[in-house]
Amino acid sequence: MLEAGKEFTAETFPPNEMDYNSQMFWNGGMDLNSKATMAFLRAKCVGGGSVINQCLLDRFHDEVFEEWREASSLDFLTGAEMKKHYDEIEKNLVLQEIPPEYRNKNAEIFINGMEVMGRVWSPLRRGHTDCAIEEGNDCIACLGGCHRDSKQSMLVTFLPRAREHGLETMTETTVKKIEADKQEVVVHALKSGETLQLESKKCVVAGGSFGTTSLLLASNFKKQLPALGEGFYCHPQIMNFGVYDEPIDSHKGMFQSVKSADPELHAQGFKLENVFAPPIAIALLTPGYGKQHQEWMKKFRNLACIEVAVKDVGRGRIKLDKKGRLIVEKNLTKEDQRRARIGVEFVTDIFYKTGAKKVMVSPFTFGLHLMGGCSLGADPSISVVNEEFNLHGFENIYVSDSSVFPRAPGVNPALTIMALSHRASERILANW
Numbered sequence: 001m002l003e004a005g006k007e008f009t010a011e012t013f014p015p016n017e018m019d020y021n022s023q024m025f026w027n028g029g030m031d032l033n034s035k036a037t038m039a040f041l042r043a044k045c046v047g048g049g050s051v052i053n054q055c056l057l058d059r060f061h062d063e064v065f066e067e068w069r070e071a072s073s074l075d076f077l078t079g080a081e082m083k084k085h086y087d088e089i090e091k092n093l094v095l096q097e098i099p100p101e102y103r104n105k106n107a108e109i110f111i112n113g114m115e116v117m118g119r120v121w122s123p124l125r126r127g128h129t130d131c132a133i134e135e136g137n138d139c140i141a142c143l144g145g146c147h148r149d150s151k152q153s154m155l156v157t158f159l160p161r162a163r164e165h166g167l168e169t170m171t172e173t174t175v176k177k178i179e180a181d182k183q184e185v186v187v188h189a190l191k192s193g194e195t196l197q198l199e200s201k202k203c204v205v206a207g208g209s210f211g212t213t214s215l216l217l218a219s220n221f222k223k224q225l226p227a228l229g230e231g232f233y234c235h236p237q238i239m240n241f242g243v244y245d246e247p248i249d250s251h252k253g254m255f256q257s258v259k260s261a262d263p264e265l266h267a268q269g270f271k272l273e274n275v276f277a278p279p280i281a282i283a284l285l286t287p288g289y290g291k292q293h294q295e296w297m298k299k300f301r302n303l304a305c306i307e308v309a310v311k312d313v314g315r316g317r318i319k320l321d322k323k324g325r326l327i328v329e330k331n332l333t334k335e336d337q338r339r340a341r342i343g344v345e346f347v348t349d350i351f352y353k354t355g356a357k358k359v360m361v362s363p364f365t366f367g368l369h370l371m372g373g374c375s376l377g378a379d380p381s382i383s384v385v386n387e388e389f390n391l392h393g394f395e396n397i398y399v400s401d402s403s404v405f406p407r408a409p410g411v412n413p414a415l416t417i418m419a420l421s422h423r424a425s426e427r428i429l430a431n432w
């Protein structure tokens with residue numbers, strides 16, 4: 001396994017937000033769209049996003065697979081067929097909800113607000129073993145890696161198993177190009193300024209939506225695969241803050257534990273979760289300059305926060321410029337904006353109905369769930385990866401990550417990335 005980032009352990013994760021942004025993310029924590037109106041976060045470390053995410057692990061509803069089946073013409077994309085892959089993955093993970101007594105005040109505001117508005121909410125399901133909640137551990141720190149090895153990231157779940165089976169890892173090794181003929185795949189990579197060339201019979205590309213798509217574009221696959229780079233989605237996220245008279249301390253304890261589960265809200269095309277972020281991120285999300293910005297930051301402890309994540313319909317595009325640099329064309333369409341607006345208005349109501357004195361909607365939109373670019377599908381003219389998880393026409397190159405999503409699901413993607421990867425692994429073995 002070749003990984004551009006470093007490998008960290010519970011003992012070596014960077015100790016603060018500034019350091020983990022610069023050491024564990026691509027481009028210091030942020031890629032921007034071509035108009036610089038939207039930011040994207042993607043991990044750069046062994047274990048990828050699973051190391052720095054919240055490990056909220058949801059299955060997709062059957063209707064998502066119905067949409068995907070229609071878009072891809074692939075029959076295996078059904079809830080019933082995917083169930084066995086979810087089951088198999090979940091056998092290897094410890095999944096739990098946060099007990100009610102350990103929800104923080106931000107979660108209580110979310111729950112009260114949903115109930116006042118007559119809407120259904122539910123606990124989030126998280127992958128963790130022991131977060132020492134009763135000792136007052138603040139889980140927000142695990143956005144820079146879990147110092148307790150509690151979070152069910154790849155580092156403590158599937159990677160050790162793969163290593164038991166002989167997986168070798170080369171870190172700080174960036175793959176620049178891959179070439180393939182019927183006999184072998186040749187991978188060109190850069191490690192500490194040195195170029196490397198590796199040959200293998202088969203290769204699985206798993207660099208995430210941006211990583212995989214840009215690598216395949218740099219390797220000139222666009223000629224044979226015209227859909228490469230098309231259909232990028234990211235669940236554009238808007239952070240909304242309610243300002244209360246008393247401290248809410250949204251950053252304390254288990255900072256993310258509840259979500260919307262209301263069919264009507266879901267049908268409007270967005271999801272809600274209680275959430276917060278560490279201080280540098282909050283500073284970035286807060287409007288104004290100088291004194292105005294300072295006034296917001298002084299309220300840090302009094303802020304409640306709910307995210308609106310839009311199930312985006314606008315098809316973004318991933319490209320490379322003439323120098324091979326990543327270009328992401330992604331804007332909110334009118335429909336995406338409508339979904340965002342309804343979500344934000346709903347959350348604003350929640351805040352005011354639960355006693356907020358003021359509401360601030362962050363002017364900053366960002367995407368954490370980067371999906372698509374190498375869509376699954378039967379037709380090579382409108383998709384990139386076939387039902388065997390091969391690039392169309394290349395039986396020795398597989399793709400196994402979020403780049404294969406044909407549409408935005410509107411649900412946290414990580415568990416389904418694993419479930420699809422489980423299916424891909426079955427196909428790889430079947431075709432060996």
Ligand SMILES: Cc1cc2nc3c(=O)[nH]c(=O)nc-3n(C[C@H](O)[C@H](O)[C@H](O)COP(=O)(O)OP(=O)(O)OC[C@H]3O[C@@H](n4cnc5c(N)ncnc54)[C@H](O)[C@@H]3O)c2cc1C
Pocket residue numbers: 002003004005041042043044045046047048049050052053054055056057058143173174175176206207208209210211212215368369370400401402403412413414415417
């Ligand atoms: C802050 C944050 C919180 C999130 N919370 C959740 C959550 O709670 N639940 C959820 O479902 N999802 C969450 N997500 C999203 C989720 O983590 C991602 O969707 C998921 O990790 C994507 O998996 P992937 O395998 O597609 O790619 P990644 O996890 O991004 O892995 C790709 C890996 O490939 C490496 N790579 C890329 N290009 C190259 C190259 N050319 N050479 C070598 N290596 C390369 C990268 O460095 C990276 O390590 C969150 C994301 C963020 C940023």
